[in-house]
Amino acid sequence: MRVVITGAAGQLATQVIQFLEQGHEVIPFTRAQLDITDLAAATTIALLEPDLIIHAAAMTNVDGCALDPDASFRVNALGTRNVALGAQRCGARLLYVSTNEVFDGLGEEPYWEFDQPGPLNVYGRSKLAGERFVQQLVSRSYVVRTSWLFGGDKPHFVSKVLRLVDENRVLRMVSDEIASPTYAPDLAQAIVALIQTDAYGVYHLVNDGGCSRLEFAQALLTMAGRSDVELVPISLAEFKRASTPPHYSVLRNFAGAQLGVVLRPWPDALADYFRRVR
Numbered sequence: 277m278r279v280v281i282t283g284a285a286g287q288l289a290t291q292v293i294q295f296l297e298q299g300h301e302v303i304p305f306t307r308a309q310l311d312i313t314d315l316a317a318a319t320t321i322a323l324l325e326p327d328l329i330i331h332a333a334a335m336t337n338v339d340g341c342a343l344d345p346d347a348s349f350r351v352n353a354l355g356t357r358n359v360a361l362g363a364q365r366c367g368a369r370l371l372y373v374s375t376n377e378v379f380d381g382l383g384e385e386p387y388w389e390f391d392q393p394g395p396l397n398v399y400g401r402s403k404l405a406g407e408r409f410v411q412q413l414v415s416r417s418y419v420v421r422t423s424w425l426f427g428g429d430k431p432h433f434v435s436k437v438l439r440l441v442d443e444n445r446v447l448r449m450v451s452d453e454i455a456s457p458t459y460a461p462d463l464a465q466a467i468v469a470l471i472q473t474d475a476y477g478v479y480h481l482v483n484d485g486g487c488s489r490l491e492f493a494q495a496l497l498t499m500a501g502r503s504d505v506e507l508v509p510i511s512l513a514e515f516k517r518a519s520t521p522p523h524y525s526v527l528r529n530f531a532g533a534q535l536g537v538v539l540r541p542w543p544d545a546l547a548d549y550f551r552r553v554r
């Protein structure tokens with residue numbers, strides 16, 4: 277299979293490329309090589325005649341999105357339209373990576389693929405607009421929602437917390453933002469399994485279970501042997517930032533599970549991350 281990948285230098289894409297390179301022709305595009313906000317990106321992609329496009333490029337700085345909504349929609353919505361147009365022109369299948377932040381987070385039960393989105397913030401609204409372009413323009417498409425990625429080559433929550441405790445014995449952590457931590461290599465493997473099927477549609481691919489930022493930090497500090505660090509719970513309202521994340525956005529993988537595409541519980545994935553980095 278010939279596979280084009282956008283956002284190729286990103287945390288997730290680098291993992292997907294590693295899995296796909298065994299057995300497929302992979303054509304990775306970094307932002308420098310292909311800016312998806314350029315309408316010509318559609319032609320560039322179509323001329324390559326891929327069988328599949330994995331669209332992982334995005335403006336992922338959620339606070340940056342809140343501060344610059346135009347940029348957020350230019351990349352996440354219109355940029356995704358350009359990639360979808362490329363897929364449409366050459367008849368390629370398309371996998372788009374989306375987010376837990378398409379939900380309002382007012383629920384108390386995990387969101388499954390059939391729940392209505394209702395994003396609260398610019399990032400979530402722009403990613404949802406991207407989902408809609410994909411669904412309108414490409415019938416053979418997968419929308420894969422995920423959350424709280426860690427374990428890739430770029431800085432992520434786990435590496436950032438560990439860096440913070442180099443200088444601080446006390447950390448303030450949010451206790452009322454709850455979602456599903458997801459190990460980037462596990463998600464990459466699940467995506468590679470999903471694209472072997474023709475079961476198009478929406479998927480929630482996250483490591484199983486959910487926790488607050490505080491519980492995630494507690495778990496990772498214990499596994500890192502840093503139980504000496506004191507964690508002080510704070511609320512989302514006390515944590516001043518440009519973007520407001522949903523309070524509760526744990527995702528339930530229902531559709532993927534029907535195909536046997538399942539991810540292990542997040543604490544097991546976190547333990548594996550620490551085994552690998554040591």
Ligand SMILES: NC(=O)c1ccc[n+]([C@@H]2O[C@H](COP(=O)([O-])OP(=O)(O)OC[C@H]3O[C@@H](n4cnc5c(N)ncnc54)[C@H](OP(=O)(O)O)[C@@H]3O)[C@@H](O)[C@H]2O)c1
Pocket residue numbers: 282283284285286287288289306307308310311312313331332333334335336351355373374375376403421422423424425426430
């Ligand atoms: N990280 C998470 O916790 C998380 C959670 C839920 C969903 N997601 C979704 O998962 C996907 C992958 O996320 P990630 O964590 O791997 O993100 P990432 O590390 O930020 O990678 C995204 C990549 O997209 C590139 N990009 C940005 N604007 C672009 C443009 N105009 N044209 C082409 N490329 C552009 C970025 O390049 P530069 O580095 O040069 O800007 C970056 O390499 C995204 O769709 C994201 O929305 C992520």
